[in-house]
Every structure is written in C-alpha cells, then in structure tokens.
Amino acid sequence: MMPVHSETLINYIQVGDYFIPALILPRLSKPIGKWGRLYRDFLKTYIWFATTP
Numbered sequence: 001m002m003p004v005h006s007e008t009l010i011n012y013i014q015v016g017d018y019f020i021p022a023l024i025l026p027r028l029s030k031p032i033g034k035w036g037r038l039y040r041d042f043l044k045t046y047i048w049f050a051t052t053p
Contacts, residue, residue: 010022
C-alpha cells in the first residue's frame, strides 16, 4: 500500500529511505502535423537512439 499525503492526495512510493511521488501523466493523442512528422522521420533516420522505447 502506498502512503497518501493528507493535504494533496498524492501517492508516494518508498525507495529506500525516500518517498517519491507516483505521478502518471495522461497520454495525449493530439495530431503532430506536417512538421512534427518530418522531424520524427528525421529522428528515425539519423538519430536512431532517440526513437527506441
């Protein structure tokens, strides 16, 4: 069970002696447009490590 701070209702994960907030960002499905697709293709072609999962 993760501790919850009573004022902010944020879940924390204990790692050793430290409590780290367990934050999850929403996945955005916004279109990236023409320039975003071109930049993504550039990264895939020339910067291979930037697109690995």
